[in-house]
Amino acid sequence: YFHRYIGRCCVSLGQFSRFEQIWYDILKKCRNKKVGYDDRTAREAMYYYGTALYYKNEYDRALKYFLASSRMSNKFDKEVTGFVIQSSLKIGKIYDMQNKRSKAIEYYKKVASWEDNYGSKQEAKRYLKKPYGQY
Numbered sequence: 001y002f003h004r005y006i007g008r009c010c011v012s013l014g015q016f017s018r019f020e021q022i023w024y025d026i027l028k029k030c031r032n033k034k035v036g037y038d039d040r041t042a043r044e045a046m047y048y049y050g051t052a053l054y055y056k057n058e059y060d061r062a063l064k065y066f067l068a069s070s071r072m073s074n075k076f077d078k079e080v081t082g083f084v085i086q087s088s089l090k091i092g093k094i095y096d097m098q099n100k101r102s103k104a105i106e107y108y109k110k111v112a113s114w115e116d117n118y119g120s121k122q123e124a125k126r127y128l129k130k131p132y133g134q135y
Helices: 002-012 016-031 039-055 059-076 082-097 101-113 120-129
Strands: none
Touching: 002 016, 002 039, 016 039, 039 059, 039 082, 059 082, 082 101, 082 120, 101 120
16 A cells, blocks of 8 residues: 555656656566555556556557556446546547547547546547647
């Protein structure tokens, strides 16, 4: 729990290189089934590690982690969570940057249909009208 808390603090402070390392370390511990590192922790680690990669413009790698985080959320969450919403929004942006507009639209429509999460609905609707990166 403490390890995740430190990772979240680094995210909040915008310490990108530090939070990338912390969340990758957490992810490795989840994969190695260390005590205290479960699937919910792995889902969170995949999201934040994907976010670090996204900010480094490593879109193909980030996409992999956002998709995995969303899939894992669907395993144990009945409701659509913030992880799914924010992952889906970033997935749409990545697809737009890769000139895969139809896939981007698919994700933006999902986000627009879900409950708002920190302005996600409005952002998705904006990108449905005009592709991400053209603002």
